[in-house]
Amino acid sequence: MEELKILECNNLTKSYHKKPVVNHLSFHVNRGEIFAFIGSNGAGKTTAVKMILGLVPMDSGEVKFAENIRVGYSPETPYFLPFLTGYEALDYYGGLQKIPRPERRREIVKLLDTVGLENSRTKIRNYSKGMLQRLALAQSLLGSPDLLILDEPTAGLDAPGRVEIMGLMETLKKSGRTIMINSHILNDLERICDRGIIIKNGARAGTWNKTDLGTKTLEEVFLDLVGGTTK
Numbered sequence: 001m002e003e004l005k006i007l008e009c010n011n012l013t014k015s016y017h018k019k020p021v022v023n024h025l026s027f028h029v030n031r032g033e034i035f036a037f038i039g040s041n042g043a044g045k046t047t048a049v050k051m052i053l054g055l056v057p058m059d060s061g062e063v064k065f066a067e068n069i070r071v072g073y074s075p076e077t078p079y080f081l082p083f084l085t086g087y088e089a090l091d092y093y094g095g096l097q098k099i100p101r102p103e104r105r106r107e108i109v110k111l112l113d114t115v116g117l118e119n120s121r122t123k124i125r126n127y128s129k130g131m132l133q134r135l136a137l138a139q140s141l142l143g144s145p146d147l148l149i150l151d152e153p154t155a156g157l158d159a160p161g162r163v164e165i166m167g168l169m170e171t172l173k174k175s176g177r178t179i180m181i182n183s184h185i186l187n188d189l190e191r192i193c194d195r196g197i198i199i200k201n202g203a204r205a206g207t208w209n210k211t212d213l214g215t216k217t218l219e220e221v222f223l224d225l226v227g228g229t230t231k
């Protein structure tokens with residue numbers, strides 16, 4: 001794989017009950033960019049992301065990561081043990097990554113601050129949806145991953161929260177991280193992403209590049225390609 005690419009997907013294919021959900025999907029993500037992975041509800045984004053991460057077995061296709069990279073993932077529906085605090089949950093995952101205890105403590109305190117969560121005694125069962133999203137983002141950042149794969153990281157966040165998280169994405173990019181992000185808030189993606197793919201029925205409907213958008217908005221490009229319907 002060329003050094004420029006951090007992730008390459010070739011012909012990813014998956015059917016459920018004989019219905020294709022991801023259909024010969026190929027794309028790549030370059031190092032250092034924010035890559036938008038766009039599609040209507042049910043287009044196959046979450047399934048493709050899980051195939052990339054090995055969480056869902058693929059029928060066929062190939063996923064190649066650049067050598068020796070670390071990958072962080074924030075799932076569409078984050079789940080944490082409800083009786084833990086945010087700190088404790090991150091401590092548990094940091095332990096699984098074998099981050100030494102003093103370093104882990106420093107990193108978690110910093111990460112909670114980075115995602116705008118207080119290091120409080122509040123149990124996760126009492127978290128709001130936005131707080132859970134922020135904790136999932138913090139978890140994906142544990143261990144300083146090179147590539148972040150974020151499945152709707154701002155779903156459920158209020159407008160100031162979204163602006164804040166998009167700002168964080170830009171900061172992470174500046175610090176050399178690569179981000180693959182999927183979201184339905186196309187205005188947000190247009191602002192922060194360099195490039196992306198739009199999928200429909202699990203297959204490529206088109207690609208998008210910030211530099212050749214011209215006067216069109218990403219939403220217009222999207223609606224032209226997918227016809228403004230679901231699926």
Ligand SMILES: Nc1ncnc2c1ncn2[C@@H]1O[C@H](COP(=O)(O)OP(=O)(O)OP(=O)(O)O)[C@@H](O)[C@H]1O
Nearest residue numbers: 016017021039040041042043044045046047048076
């Ligand atoms: N485990 C499963 N069993 C059967 N069908 C599934 C399964 N997982 C996903 N699907 C189907 O695959 C299709 C794609 O779902 P997926 O969750 O990948 O879409 P998505 O693009 O992430 O949508 P959204 O924007 O709503 O999150 C849907 O029709 C869904 O019903």
Ligand SMILES: [Mg+2]
Nearest residue numbers: 045046047076
């Ligand atoms: Mg999804």
